[in-house]
Amino acid sequence: MLNAVNNFFSAFGATVVVPIMIFIIALFLKVRPKVAMMSAFYAGVGLTGFGWIITEFTPVVTKIIRQMVKTTGINLPVVDIGWQAGSLASFGSSVGLTFFVFGLIVELILFALGITKVFMASNLWNNFGFMVWGAMAYYVTHNFWLSLGLSFFMLLYTLILAEIQADRWSDYYGVKNATVCSLHNIEQTIPAILLDPLWNLLGLNKVKMTPSAFKDKLGVFGEPTTLGILLGFIIGVLGNLKDLGTLQAWGQILQFSIQLAAVMTIFPLVTNVFAKAFTPLADEIDKNRKQESQAEGKEIDKINDKKRWFLAVDDGVGYGEPATIIAGVILIPIMVLIAFLLPGNKTLPIVDLISLPFMVESIVAITRGNILKVIANGIVWFSLGLYASSWLGTIYTGAVSHYGAAIPAGVVLITSFNLIARPMNALVFAAFISQNPVWIGVCVVVYLVMLFGLRKYRPQIWTYLNKMADKNAGYSGSSEKIEY
Template sequence: MLETLNNFFTIFGASIIVPIIIFIIALFLHVKFSKAIMSAFYAGVGLTGFNWVIAEFTPIVTKIVKQMVNNTGIKLPVVDIGWQAGSLASFGSSVGITFFVFGLIFELIIFALGITKVFMASNLWNNFGFMIWGTLAYYVTHNFWLSLSLSFFMLLYTLVIAEIQADRWSEYFDIKNATVASLHNIEQTIPAILLDPLWNLLGFNKVKLTPKVFKDRLGVFGEPTSLGIILGIIIGILGNLNNLTDIDAWGEVLKFAIQLAAVMTIFPLITDVFAKAFIPLADAIDSRQKEEMKEKTHPKRWFLGIDDGVGYGEPATIISGMILIPIMVLLAFVLPGNRTLPVVDLIALPFMVESIVAITRGNILKIIANGIIWFSLGLYASSWLGSIYTEAVSNYGATIPTGVVLITSFNLMARPLNAVVFAAFISQNPFWIGLCLVTYLVLLFLLRRYRSQIWSYLRKMSEKNIN
């Protein structure tokens, strides 16, 4: 049965499966049939648009990054080939496909019991983020139940973090009663919250560095399209430093500038289409809740888990992500002991900063500062996991590019918190695993008892940023 399901999802893919799931959920929420079917269509169109743009832009960015690398002459053994290989491997393992099926049932149960207030089942496709860690653990330990438990545990603490940032995400990205909860793009909420007092102490909250300020101060040059041109020229020059006297190099620089501007212009349009898939569902949730539950801090308020593609094209998100591309390449070379070279998944940086954007109210300086610290730690996590990831991925069906010794996914593996939890579970030491469980239970207790106070604190924290 599991193999049949795997084949089914492989054949139809996210652009078909996700719309079907959204359609079913919409009907369950009593959305009118016409709106439900349009929600499904918008989801399929949006996902297809994302895939087209990213598929076209990824090799372009990859080429520029490789040229930056060649300019330095430094070689790093663990090469980022993108998240797709990890996704393929997770569906190819017994642990992964078991979680995909029973994880959905588990998500429905814990939502029904009130353990989580995030309806994660609506974001089923991103479950591969949990599946890949269980797959790696199974390859290392050969313990099926321990590895499957790791995937379930990662789901549990991801939902806690997703609920903590839900009010901020929902308000900033302007989709009420919605949040993102993908394992690979949620843990950045932690440094965004913990480091915020430090950034305020340094005056970062008073620095007017937001898309709105860009637009107000720079006029036409503050528009996402113009900023794409400017960033594209800078990144293009960095990728052609050794050839700037060559007319061909300048042709490549200017072409990349236009291509990046196209992405920064088109992605928000696709995002608007994709968001239309979730708005009727979010409105239905709002109408179904009792009047008193519409209070933003009401303890019974719940959220729809949606795909983080909805936030990708938001100006602060995509601008910060693009700025971080050359920064992360530079850090990969200068950080002592790092063995990871981020390449293909650099295009995923806007996904990776979404929660930071929501927490900091789009303060680009804070987003970049948080990204530098957290993703630098992530490079070390990815370096440690390089051999494990390579062997597991190749064992479960993904092909390793010729000439590459070790592979990774910067988006999936450069995750300090997930790496620590993974280390605790594969140790098979009851103390470390127990410590993880106790920490989760404490966080869940605090969230259930003090959720309104936590949200109020985060709202006040975000309002300290000048917009």
């Protein structure tokens, strides 16, 4: 059966499987068949658009970054070749395929029992994030059940983090009753919450570093397209420092400026199409909840509504939002520089740098689009992530090569900056592969405490996060965002 699932997914891919899932879920939510069909089509079109843009832009940005590395002469042995290799390896392992089949069932059970308020089944494609860690654990321990247990445990705490930031994400990105829930992009909720008092103490909350502020103060130079030109120019110059006297260098610099501007201009358009896949579903959830409340003779209070639940949507829904893509692109040269300067780091982020806007969405939502805070949180958390991926370089390389993904010639160790540079996931992974009941038990206890706290104090947690967000100058929600 597992091979049949693998063959099915390999034959059709995410651009077909995800729309099918969305169509089925839409019908289950009693969305009209015509609307459900269009939601499915928009999902397929959006995913295809993302794939085309990233496929075209990845080799361009990779070339520039490699030139920056060559200019500095610094050699880091663990090379980021992108998340795709990890995805392929996760479907090539027995642990990964087992989770793909039974993970969906468990996600439905957890939702039905009320253990989670997030309907994760709508985000089936991103299950590979759990699968790859299980595959790595199995490669190290050869313990099937321990490795599968790790994948399921990661699912459990991912659902908690997704629910914690759900109200903020839904409000900020303007998709009712929706949240992101991928393992590789959700743990940034932790630094966004824990470090916020420090950033406020330093006055970062008073700095109006938001897309709307850029637009008001800089005019045309504050538009995402123009910012793409400027950022592309800076990155292009850094990649050609030794050749600035040549025509070829300036040709590449100016071409990269236009290419980055194109990404920052076109991605929001594709994002808008992709969001149309989930909006009817989210609206139907909202409509059904309002009807239930009217029948009960009550007025909906979304913070205290115990029956409120969230649809897990793909991170691509928020990728093109102005603050998200601007902060992510600004972090590209910063993280390369940090990789060079960080003592003991062995990881060179390259291909997954284009994924940085995906990686900062939770931070953007919690900080209400405060780009300065997003960058500060990213520097702290992703720097710790570089150490995590440096430690895991040998394990990840071995697992990927063992389960069938090709490793580029001349590369000794590989990683995925998006999948593996994850401090919390790395700590949980370390506890499980130790096979020490004490460390595994600590993880379970922490999870149970978090689950109890969320179930008992969810309204208070959401109220606190909203108060945190309100302390930031500038953005106050989707109504004030730059229109796509």
